Amino acid sequence: MNAVDHLRRVPLFADLTAEEMVDVLRIATVVQFAPEQPICTQGKPADGLFILEEGEGAVRVRDPNGRAREVSRVRAGEVLGELGLVDGQARSADVIALTAVRAYRIDRVEFDRMRAAMHPAAYKMLRRIALTVSARLRALNAAISDQLAPPLEPQSMARATTERASRVAPEPRASRVTVDRSSRVNTATVAAAPAPARETEERSLLRSVLARFSGGGK
């Protein structure tokens, strides 16, 4: 199979016609990485996007304390660095080749030229990137919303409210919901009620949000 047909199977290029794919390939170069070689470095300005053709890479995020944590893997057929292609900001993670990696690289400056020329291919790619980003934002928002305001089954609503009230029983005035139109109640006030045991619960809340988010896409 030729490169055009092969690449059009990648979701990022799924909306492109064969002719548009050829135009995008004109600004693409083939790059190779040996095992352990960095493909992207966290903090460095993004200069392009990669479509992995062969091999596997590890995506690692270094926190402000310098600890690295692997958040995902990228494999053949997957795309790296979409955010950077859009805004050219610093890479948000390291990507290290785990095996020999062969990839197509799309240069950001060249891509911007296509965009400035109103080439439909550039916008079709942007739209695909927007969809990927939306899916991640939705996954994260759902994870947080479910934790902060768990969905209630209509029939079990009354019971759930009672259960929650009894769970925070040590504080007689404990109430997550304050209906008081005269004084504005912010969440700091609202959440002031929980018993001390709640602390670990809150940490696990954060962990579960993070876990769901990491699983929500790359």
Add this chain to the structure above:
Amino acid sequence: MNALPHRAVLPQLKVFQGFTPAELDAVAKVLKPERLAPGTVLFREGGRATACFIVVEGRVRVSLERGAKAMQLAMLGRGELIGQMALLDGSRRSATCAAAEAALVLKLDRDEFELLFRSGAPFALKFVDSLTRMLVAQLRFANRQLTTMNSQPPPAPSHGKRATTNDLRRDLIQVARGTLDCTVDGCGVDDVEFVTPEK
């Protein structure tokens, strides 16, 4: 050209920065103005998304409804967008939006927009470009917040536990607000409150 009444406000809205006058004329034609009385529900959480909205006047409340309770996530004002992700992916609404006061919004229908994008209308291409940039910025914000939150060491026992719990909830709300299907500019965390919707 017969100028539509809402055409004049378009150049002032952030999402249309960089649009030519001709492109703004084209945008004005596909945007449908809708006047909302206070309390009018624009859409409910879980509903199928068919359009996105731009607030021109008044304020729109974004909330999660849980039975008789509602948790307000944000209050949107002039120039802010509602449902831009839905315009792209057509999935279900992730929150409920209602006019907090008399408001004027501009509606952009998803099917109509899709046709214009496919036909290569320059304003539709630019709009996608603008939305993509906003979404990327939202995701970067969320990523940064979560990374910072996750890297903070667990509090010392002497540090008030209540305060940390609140901080975490507040931080999460901040992240949630940044990941909403709307743009939220300059909203303080204190704007978040639990309310019971008036019947």
